Amino acid sequence: MDTQDTQNPRQDQDTPRSGGSGPADARPVLEGPDIARVLTRIAHEIVERAKGAEDVVLLGIPTRGVFLGRRLAEKLAEITGRTVPVGSLDITMYRDDLRMHPPRALARTEIPGDGIDGRLVVLVDDVLFSGRTIRAALDALNDIGRPRAVQLAVLVDRGHRELPIRADYVGKNLPTSLRETVKVLLAEEDGRDTVLLGVKQNP
Amino acid sequence: MLRHLISAADLTRDDAVLILDTAEEMARVADRPIKKLPTLRGRTVVNLFFEDSTRTRISFEAAEKRLSADVINFTAKGSSVSKGESLKDTAQTLEAMGVDAVVIRHGASGAPYRLANSGWIDAAVINAGDGTHQHPTQALLDAFTMRRRLVGRDAGLGQDLGGRRITVVGDILHSRVARSNVDLLHTLGAQVTLVAPPTLVPVGVGSWPCEVSYDLDAVLPKSDAVMMLRVQRERMNAAFFPTEREYSRRYGLDGDRMARMPEHAVVMHPGPMVRGMEITAEVADSDRCTVVEQVANGVSIRMAVLYLLLGGNEPAVTHTRTEEKSDR
Structure with missing residues (x-):
């Protein structure tokens, strides 16, 4: 999901998707096999840090965080041999920039049956940028229950934080300038897996 | 842009489906331990009821509160209306208080339209039933x-x-x-x-x-x-x-x-x-x-309408009716 202020619009949500291809001059920084390897590594890190991941609940942030969350859940199931609860957390109603845009369509919040009270919640998102999405997600979690702890897994950390927030599990640290765009494409939504680094079209 | 919801005939198919889809997500809030969203914090909504109503008024009030709006309830009985105040004066009083939306029920068909298009008030107007016209x-x-x-x-x-x-x-x-x-x-x-x-x-x-x-x-x-x-x-x-x-x-x-x-x-x-x-x-x-289901669904629908009209900097629903501009 995107979070941005007016200075830093991230393009992956706000521009129409053109058949899964990015801007003309965008270059891939992660390809399909890289993404698979990265997710496997993050899954192992979660198991290691959570000492077996017994009370882990994965919550993906729509749209692409949900797909990443499901993929991570599959990897965790392979590693631990147990099914890991996975759901989605829509943060639209908790955004701090609601009044700066027309109202957005809402996405699905799906909390696994046993809830999140006393569990280790791992939030999953595609790109970590300003950190405002994660702030909104923490607020949303507050209204749903009281986890034992909350951690954050992201596929790409592109820097430029505007809040004191960091990720616990990072697929790839990608130093970027504010003039650049980072676009994550996933097979479930876009037909292929890749991360594209491009230049913002209209300054 | 649809700033007001006066008539069901003003909605396009896509607008209506967007409202229904939004309501489907809003309905899930009712299943949570904390049935509240911060979305309309700091916005003031007046429920202006010139005609008796139980379920519509309570339903709107529940929807407004679940979205964290500040709610002011106004019923004609026991207000200045019973002393002879006109709709215009009531509207201007509300405008002076800085109201963001008015939910109005009135016995006269067309009262919400008048309120929305007269220039008396800047707030969004939501029709909660007017005469034998629309709901x-x-x-x-x-x-x-x-x-x-x-x-x-x-x-x-x-x-x-x-x-x-x-x-x-x-x-x-x-x-x-x-x-x-x-x-x-x-x-x-x-x-x-x-x-x-x-x-x-x-x-x-x-x-x-x-x-x-x-x-x-x-x-x-x-x-x-x-x-x-x-x-x-x-x-x-x-x-x-x-x-x-x-x-x-x-x-x-x-x-x-x-x-x-x-x-x-x-x-x-x-x-x-x-x-x-x-x-x-x-x-x-x-x-x-x-x-009974309809009553529960009413809260979800009203949350969706309030969110889509008030939740952003401009409403998400387009308006087909041309709005009269009047000189204030």
Whole structure:
């Protein structure tokens, strides 16, 4: 999901998707096999840090965080041999920039049956940028229950934080300038897996 | 842009589906331990009720509070209106207080339109029922209930009511619910049939996008949903039918009639029901009757409308009616 202020619009949500291809001059920084390897590594890190991941609940942030969350859940199931609860957390109603845009369509919040009270919640998102999405997600979690702890897994950390927030599990640290765009494409939504680094079209 | 919700006829198909889809997500908030969203924090909504209402006012108030808006309730009884204050002066008082939205119910058809387009007030206006004109949020919650029952909760997302056959029975003449439903259901692709005694069918119904029948038994087997309307005695100034018994025998829904409906068909009623008149207790208490569901869905629909009108810097729903600009 995107979070941005007016200075830093991230393009992956706000521009129409053109058949899964990015801007003309965008270059891939992660390809399909890289993404698979990265997710496997993050899954192992979660198991290691959570000492077996017994009370882990994965919550993906729509749209692409949900797909990443499901993929991570599959990897965790392979590693631990147990099914890991996975759901989605829509943060639209908790955004701090609601009044700066027309109202957005809402996405699905799906909390696994046993809830999140006393569990280790791992939030999953595609790109970590300003950190405002994660702030909104923490607020949303507050209204749903009281986890034992909350951690954050992201596929790409592109820097430029505007809040004191960091990720616990990072697929790839990608130093970027504010003039650049980072676009994550996933097979479930876009037909292929890749991360594209491009230049913002209209300054 | 749709800044106001005055009439169900103002909504395009896409607007209506967006409202229904948004309501589907809003409905999930009701299942959470904390039934509250911070979305309308710092926004003030006035419920301006010039006419009696229980469920609509409570429903709007619940929706506003779940979205964290500040709520001011105003009823004509016990206010300056009973001392003779005009709608204009009331509106300007509210404007001076910095109100963001006005939910208005008024006995005069057109009062919400006047309020929205007169330039008296900058706030968004939501029609909660005006005279015998419109009640758009009721039509939306009815459509939402039908979509959930006939198409499915998740299967319904993004869908309209294309091809469904909806029958509206009863006091069409005095019913703003019927007018709103005909407009909205037509927009959503449903086929609407009105059934009523000829005296309770309004003049000019020929121009409405629906059919009219006087024979309930002939229509029932071809209905996916049957909406029973209350006979509005308070708006009646003449005898429209001989006796209540005759009305209920010809146009009331009892167990035998319900059995003639298709297996999947539902019975709806906007409330308040008059048991024994338009609907028997047997039907009202059956599983196929969605009255209680409609009340719960009303809160979700009103949350969706409030969010889409007030949640951003500009409304998400487009408006087809050109708004008059008047000199203030």
